[in-house]
Amino acid sequence: MGLIGTGPWATATHAPALAAHPDAELSGVWGRRPEAAAALAAAHGATAYEDVDALFAASDAVAFAVPPDVQAPLAARAARAGCHLLLDKPVATDAAAARSLAAETESAGVASVVFFTLRFAPPMADWLAERAAEGPWFTGRADWYGSFFAADGTGAFDSPWRASKGGLWDVGPHALAVLTAVLGEITSVTAAPGPADTVHLVLRHAGGASSTATLTLRAPERATGVTLEFRGARGTVSPQAFGETGWGDSGDAFRSAVSALVAAARDGRPHACDVRFGARVTEILATAEEQVRAREDGEQRNRTTPQAP
Template sequence: MTGNAHDWPHEPVSVGLVGAGPWARMVHARVLAAGPETRLTSVWARRPEAARETAAPYGAAVAGTFEELLDTCEAVAFSVPPDVQAELALRAAKAGKALLLEKPLALDLPAARELVDAIDSAGVVSQLVLSNRYHPETRRFLAKARELDVSGARSCMVGGAFLGGDFATPWRLEHGALLDIGPHILDLLDAALGPVLRVRATGDPRRWVELTCEHEGGAVSQASLSGSVEVERGITRIELFGRHPELVFDGSALDHEESWPVLRREFATAVRTGRSGELDAHRGLRLQTLMAQALDEGR
């Protein structure tokens, strides 16, 4: 995962990491420390011992407070529950820091809007960790999909993360698959078939939820979401149909080690140029808006 320093003509972007849970250790800290585009400067978490364990392999400092972390970096990466992210990222934006954000932006639409307003007011760069979107295979699929006249699509993203283990966290168990994995599938369907104009949900997000999306241009897509089913491995699949051969995206087979260098390079480039890319906080707000609509329509 390391890069060639000669391929990056700028100083590494100094990044502070908020959070020290499994995802922070598995992805954020490791990827940001790999360089050459970024440098992990410090870690802050509610549990100091976890922050030390996350920072130590990379020689990063442990910040005693969130404010101390802000003093050590020019960008902040977040790996915390959505409600915590919404609060702290707002403060980081007001402090002029670029933001690497997890999905969803927040637990609800008003908090997501407040965060995006703060980002816009501060004029800081933002980027979302939508892991599938940085993989070359996903980008090839989307490029092909945009050339087609798609009539309809069916998709699923199901797995057993909520049944136990590192990712059976309180916010996921309470809010379920729509908020956790909904951003991934809605983002892909919206990008592949054209903007979603309306989305409806049926079922229980804590068990199994079905989404029906109506797209600009007339296509209709459906998505099955669950984090509470026993499967050998997680399933991510999208099938596009129309007056063309079926086009299939099988995300289950992706090796996300191919995604992380792309994410890191694009974030660092956005910071150094001062221009956010397509997958910024506004993209996160769009996805949050669609999820809120699905919840409202399902009541």
């Protein structure tokens, strides 16, 4: 497996997990900064590639740790080269680009897995599977109140794409992934803006259930936290302590995702979190973004239009 990217996630999670995985070998590293790729590859006894197509040619599969709109065209290129794909979420921030990537992947006949962290983190993955087996559920809720950005616009997660796209696109995929795991396919979304980058979603699911999500990266520090719950005939359930049965160790989750891709490549059975699911998540988020923008534009027009006496 080759690795695309040299940033914090690639360095702390992807490269160590690939280098240590019993069913995978880190075949090489490519990044937009050759010196960073060389340093990361050397740290794990791998080869640094200056030509991304050469890395594809040397790999059976490729893992991505780059911004979504850099990822999509590179992943399509890797699929055409016959590489299985381990993608980051969201797969793209443009619905057409996500659909195109899914089509390229299907046409190439390669396996794909999208790393929705909570669908692979061992404690949470088990918890979600148990809740799905207990259904049907009446409603669900997934709220992500993050405070990733300091008041001056800097912070540990202050990458340009996160700053531009906000909580809808960064933590929104996590919310949609866990709600879908228990309540089933999302068939419609209604979105409304809140303060700063906050977005409120109301979702309908194929089985008749509904759910809500609140998403932000700019909550006040004392207001941060994650809530996940499902309500139905069995009562109301949620992880007792999200930190204990939630994220877990990101390295463990990524190793599970690598194993899932290896299994999908070997047996040919699509994984539930494949690129088609990733594209559907992008479509839902893009629809929500359009609705938020339309509401904000309408509110702005109402504020600037003189009112009749």
